[in-house]
Amino acid sequence: MADPSSYRPKPGQIPDSPGVYKFRDEHRRVIYVGKAKSLRQRLANYFQDLASLHPRTRTMVTTAASVEWTVVSTEVEALQLEYSWIKEFDPRFNVKYRDDKSYPYLAVTLNEDFPRVQVMRGAKRKGVRYFGPYGHAWAIRETVDLMLRVFPVRTCSAGVFKNHQHKGRPCLLGYIGKCSAPCVGRVDPEEHRELAEEFCDFMAGRTGTYIRRLEKQMTAAAEELEYERAARLRDDIEALKRALEKNAVVLADATDADLIALAEDELEAAVQIFHVRGGRVRGQRGWVTDKVENVDTAGLVEHALQQLYGEESGDAVPKEVLVPALPEDLDAVGQWLSGRRGSNVSLRIPQRGDKKDLMETVQRNAVQALGLHKTKRASDLTTRSRALEEIAEALGLDSAPLRIECFDISHLQGEDVVASMVVFEDGLARKSEYRRFQIKGRVGDTQIWHGEGQDDVRSMHEVVARRFKRYLAEKDKTGEWIGEDAPEDDGRPKRFAYPPQLVVVDGGQPQVAAAQRALDELGIDDVAVCGLAKRLEEVWLPHDDDPVVLPRSSEGLYLLQRVRDTAHDFAIRYQRSKRTKRIRTSPLDAVPGLGETRKQALIKHFGSVKRLRQATIDQICEVPGMGRKTAESVVAALAQAAPAAPAVNTATGEIIEE
Secondary structure, three states, rough: OOOHHHHOOOOOOOOOOOEEEEEEEOOOOOOEEHHHHOOOHHHHHHOOOHOOHHHHHHHHHHHOOOOEEEOOHHHHHHHOOOOOHHHHHHOOOOOEEEEEOOOOOOOOOOOOOOOOEEEOOOOOOOOEEEEEOOHHHHHHHHHHHHHOOOOEEEOOOOHHHHHHHHHHOHHHHHOOOOOOOOOOOOOOHHHHHHHHHHHHHHHOOOOOOHHHHHHHHHHHHHOOOOHHHHHHHHEEEEEEEHHHHHHOOOOOOOEEEEEEEEEEOOOOOEEEEEEOOOOOOEEEEEEEEEEEOOOOOOOOOOOHHHHHHOOHHHHHOOOOOOOOOOOOOOHHHHHHHHHHHHOEEEEEOOOOOOHHHHHHHHHHHHHHHHHHHHHHHHHHHHHHHHHHHHHHHOOOOOOOEEEEEEEEEEOOOOOOOOOEEEEOOEEEEEEHEEEEEEEOEEEOOOOOOOOOOOOOOHHHHOOOOOOOOHHHHHHHHHHOOOOOOOOOOOOOOOOOOOOOOOOEEEEOOOHHHHHHHHHHOOOOOOOOEEEEEEEOOEEOOOOHHHHHEOOOOOOOHHHHHHHHHHHHHHHHHHHHHHHHHHHHHHHHHHHOOHHHHHHHHHHHHHHHHHHHHHHOOOHHOOOOOOOOOOOHHHHHHHHHHHOOOEOOOOOOEEEEOO
């Protein structure tokens, strides 16, 4: 625990101007990012008597080992820089909302020649128009199915599109009128894009225009005695109205707004957002966070706004944002939101009427979400704590192993030998810390063995030695001193800088002994080692002739099995990817300067590698983009490479020509 007075800046050293500050720990990791109108006044609050600080603030300042700041010209710049640093450094003491699920969006890929309507999850992509999020993917598909009658936009994947383009006939949706069939040229790219943009306009809330237009067309068709066309238009209108009915009108004035509500206690907070477009609820989402910093409702609202709109622009930021409490820097946040949208954004608390009633509904959802989260987490925390305690007791550890690393070796008959390292912290997988290794037969510059064949023991020794040699290197570079002569550091988490309390290996006594020998050779004596053998799920310890047998109902055994199985799956995926890459290699890969485009051009021109091998230099030069020097290199490479064995039809024994 550090004394804040040991790194407190000297009087008069901190400027009295807006800025953003960072607290770093002894390993130079950024642990907290904050902004202030006056850096001098704000930072002075952190260096008071420890007894007067909030417990969370006290924990942060005693964990930190240094503080630094950056001066900016305005509060809006401070807000933008704070958001960027929180995203970049992922500080442990900042409030970070996390999605309680991966919400599906209705997406229109306007960045393609023929835009596609589809369900999308995950990070948003440039050039794609999003609507939602929705609670369920089936709700999106039902809505799209109704709207395709009026807006027959493409919904097929790129593979299906190219397949029907090659066949020259549309898919089923093209035959039943729910796709305009751009794959066979029924509409040109401009007409199809216009359909997609009309679809987007309708989803964005501009619904009345299209319904009135269809009603006029239906009336005109009936007057001209075109009853079949009028009936079809009538059905189109009904389909659009049914799609609209799925989102009830909640605000009568066709408002575009986001409503944000919070439910919180001393330790956690839940936020719920309703996205209202055209007066209808178009989407809903929720986040939950641990209150790791001393923050009030206004601060939580500000963090939620940063999380929600930090990477959005244009219409994705609505004209109006309704919140339960206004941020402390209201003007700066308002300017920032307006800058993201490109026009004025109103940020306020609803006081009366429909908006206040809807906010109460959002608030009830937030309360329910927090209650559900706490119920799930209470059970989860209890189970994980019991599992870690059982492991510590069974292995004779001084304390619960809060960080566990597991290693596994994977190969196929001695080829493509690889290893995996997975990390569990507090009993939960930390995927950003997973690592993969190619077995080389050496540690650093020291050759240990040839690195081939089925030798899991030497492979395990190598991978553990390499991992902890990197740890010692990072420790020497970053972790032992803080001061003016400390090395420059960007504050990001280091790849191998943090040691585990327990190393688990997938295997029995030989693998455990190899891992322990690697640690002993490096002089590391504060990391425990054990192995989990698959046959009887026995736990092996170094230097013990008999295994530790945990009860089959033990939560500790369940956790060790989960860690081991995760490492096994991760290693197998890597090994398979290497094998697939090796199998798919071509003799053309050895030609210097021959890129993927010209490789494909050669194969397309000659039909196969076999026919290319029979071609002359002059024939190869006929391929567009191929010069004589490259053609000579191709001929030389193919001459050196052994021809592949011919394919055989297993049913008839016939040799299949390429």
